[in-house]
Amino acid sequence: MLRQNKKKKDTNELPKKQTAIVLPLHSPNRSLEFLTELIGKIRPDHPKDILQAEMRFKALMYQVGQDKSSLFSLRKALLSQFLKTNIVNALTENGLVSSRGFVQELMSKIKHKILPELQTKDNFLYVINKIFYKKRDYLWVEGIDKNLWGQFFEVLGIQINLTEPALIKQFQQSLQILSYRITTLGLEKEITQRYDNFENAIYPFLEQNRLINEYLQLNTKVHISSDQRILLTNITEALHNCNQSIQWIKDQRTLYGTSLAQTYILTRLQKQVERLFIILDVLDTDNSFNTERFVDYFKTVVRNENKKNSITEFLNENTGYLAYQIAEHGGRTGEKFITTTKKEFWRMFVSAMGGGIIISFIGIIKNLIGKLSLAPFWNGFLYSANYSLGFILIQDTGSTLATKQPAYTANNVASSFDVQKVGEAPDLRNLAITVAKVSRTQLASFAGNLIIVFPLTYMLAWLYFRFTGTMIASGAAAQKLLTDQQPFHSLALLYACFTGFFLFASGLVAGYVENYVVYGKIADRLRGMPSFKKNFSEKRRYKIVHYVENNLGALIGNISLGFFLGMAGFFGKTFGLPFDIRHITISAANTAIGFLGLNHGITTKEIWYTFIGVMSIGFVNFAVSFGLAFFVAVKSRGIRLKDYGEFLGILWRYLKRYPRDFVQAPYKLRHADQLS
Numbered sequence: 001m002l003r004q005n006k007k008k009k010d011t012n013e014l015p016k017k018q019t020a021i022v023l024p025l026h027s028p029n030r031s032l033e034f035l036t037e038l039i040g041k042i043r044p045d046h047p048k049d050i051l052q053a054e055m056r057f058k059a060l061m062y063q064v065g066q067d068k069s070s071l072f073s074l075r076k077a078l079l080s081q082f083l084k085t086n087i088v089n090a091l092t093e094n095g096l097v098s099s100r101g102f103v104q105e106l107m108s109k110i111k112h113k114i115l116p117e118l119q120t121k122d123n124f125l126y127v128i129n130k131i132f133y134k135k136r137d138y139l140w141v142e143g144i145d146k147n148l149w150g151q152f153f154e155v156l157g158i159q160i161n162l163t164e165p166a167l168i169k170q171f172q173q174s175l176q177i178l179s180y181r182i183t184t185l186g187l188e189k190e191i192t193q194r195y196d197n198f199e200n201a202i203y204p205f206l207e208q209n210r211l212i213n214e215y216l217q218l219n220t221k222v223h224i225s226s227d228q229r230i231l232l233t234n235i236t237e238a239l240h241n242c243n244q245s246i247q248w249i250k251d252q253r254t255l256y257g258t259s260l261a262q263t264y265i266l267t268r269l270q271k272q273v274e275r276l277f278i279i280l281d282v283l284d285t286d287n288s289f290n291t292e293r294f295v296d297y298f299k300t301v302v303r304n305e306n307k308k309n310s311i312t313e314f315l316n317e318n319t320g321y322l323a324y325q326i327a328e329h330g331g332r333t334g335e336k337f338i339t340t341t342k343k344e345f346w347r348m349f350v351s352a353m354g355g356g357i358i359i360s361f362i363g364i365i366k367n368l369i370g371k372l373s374l375a376p377f378w379n380g381f382l383y384s385a386n387y388s389l390g391f392i393l394i395q396d397t398g399s400t401l402a403t404k405q406p407a408y409t410a411n412n413v414a415s416s417f418d419v420q421k422v423g424e425a426p427d428l429r430n431l432a433i434t435v436a437k438v439s440r441t442q443l444a445s446f447a448g449n450l451i452i453v454f455p456l457t458y459m460l461a462w463l464y465f466r467f468t469g470t471m472i473a474s475g476a477a478a479q480k481l482l483t484d485q486q487p488f489h490s491l492a493l494l495y496a497c498f499t500g501f502f503l504f505a506s507g508l509v510a511g512y513v514e515n516y517v518v519y520g521k522i523a524d525r526l527r528g529m530p531s532f533k534k535n536f537s538e539k540r541r542y543k544i545v546h547y548v549e550n551n552l553g554a555l556i557g558n559i560s561l562g563f564f565l566g567m568a569g570f571f572g573k574t575f576g577l578p579f580d581i582r583h584i585t586i587s588a589a590n591t592a593i594g595f596l597g598l599n600h601g602i603t604t605k606e607i608w609y610t611f612i613g614v615m616s617i618g619f620v621n622f623a624v625s626f627g628l629a630f631f632v633a634v635k636s637r638g639i640r641l642k643d644y645g646e647f648l649g650i651l652w653r654y655l656k657r658y659p660r661d662f663v664q665a666p667y668k669l670r671h672a673d674q675l676s
Helices: 002-012 028-042 050-066 068-084 088-092 102-114 124-131 137-143 146-156 165-186 198-217 226-251 260-283 291-306 311-337 342-370 376-396 406-419 428-468 475-483 492-519 522-527 530-535 538-575 584-597 604-636 646-657
Strands: none
Touching: 028 050, 028 068, 028 124, 050 068, 050 137, 050 146, 068 124, 068 146, 068 165, 088 124, 088 165, 088 260, 102 311, 124 291, 137 291, 146 291, 165 198, 165 226, 165 260, 198 226, 226 260, 260 291, 311 428, 342 376, 342 428, 342 584, 376 538, 406 428, 406 492, 406 604, 428 584, 428 646, 475 584, 492 522, 492 538, 492 604, 522 538, 584 604
16 A cells, blocks of 8 residues: 555656756747757657656646746747748648659658658758657657647647638648549559449549539638538548548458559558548638547657658558458468367368378488489479479378468467457457467377378388488488487577478468459459460369469469478578578478488487477477467557457466367367356
């Protein structure tokens, strides 16, 4: 209790470094310096110290409320900057993706990161950069309670300051610029092709422009006429229709896929429409100024200027929907890798045994290729072809490779945030059940692979010796096969991380191709090709089209994974880098070959050490692949995991109560209410 009282008392006191905020009357040419000093008094010692920022902000507001001269100085400084600078760029450029295209915009950000863009003093964005000059200022600006900012701007009378005739003219100019940009984007093929009726597709985007031009042709005054007010209401409705069209196109991505170009255009459209709402809120000059929307815009301006050259921010913003679609395709594929019943569990185990048989042959062939005297590139190329053909065979025979599952099941787990909900929030208990399903399925596939790979590879290597009289590996070569799997005698775990990344990347490639097959209407284009009809019978055409529709993504994903793994050693040798791969099933096959090559002449300690190394490689493969795929899937949905901290508690209680669910399918299906 004493600690709580002490804590409460401390939060009500000003920080030790807090000093009185002096707001003297000043000359117009010092307004910018005045505002900079003012924000400097609010800025916390650390950008994430929101509590300190809010306390300093409250101290400022208290002084402004008590001292009318301070309030007058602040209003004068703010109005001076509005009148002396051009705010059109701030309204039409800040935070809005440019029309240069994705690649051009990305290259521009890279160039400006090296040499920042020049801004003139008559540009309002120059003012923002001068006041919020620290690149992490956006953290505390966004962190301060929105209501505090709202009170601050209401005290300043921001809605009054924005009604100056000179400012109104700039708002109207911005309105017209953005309106034409929205119209142009609304006519792009990526927007119109989703509609059966072209007129329905472009109507809302054309209508808002027609209404805005009609509004601007009327006599523009600060106190608008009734006709202008009606037009502004109609414009607002037209913009809502634009938003509905944008959302409808986004909703169609499940059926039709998406592309980077479409994602980029939709992002631009949505942000431009949002900006028009802010401008309209000023131009209607009524008494219901939306301070909350203005606060959001203010925070956005500061954030965008602080992070305007951030490449990560740009990529996150513009690839989100594409990543979501790729993740969705992966999630649907991942459904077959999650078992619910005992029958499905044992089916997965048997399927993984089939994968183990194919991996054993891949391991033998890979080591035989290594015995050839080839240039490193061709050696890597043959390794890649061997891996790719093996992975394709696993796919086409319905077998399972344990390490390929995480990239798909992670997307499926993340999709639980979408489909399993209680009201508006995800059902975290159902999510815990999904995690248990993934855990036992992964164990079943690992066990199925390994129970076959080691003994079968050993037998195949022995048969090779019996027929040829030569060991695939012997002496130092055989010892190296074992040492390469031992964590403290090699970089096995680092290489296992690289393999996990490649497994994740191949899942992305597969998802991207599956999305493109849908978005690009590849199957329909194939059916319409004259040469395709001429060279193949109807039955053969059906099989090819069906394969492309359902398996092209997996095919390209398998080929890419094969070449990722096969060429890694080549790149490591070429550039003299510690760069290679360690894959649990291939490692198990290599261990079997090395064990035979040493004629069983190794100690029990080394056997256990090698065994632990192989299992550690498998764990790292899984953890990296699953972690990266889950991060992308969650990020693409705009989910912040820190908002669901209670999930770990639910999962832990489930694990303590039903530990077998994480290893083996229960006799009866588990329901969410059983975890209460």
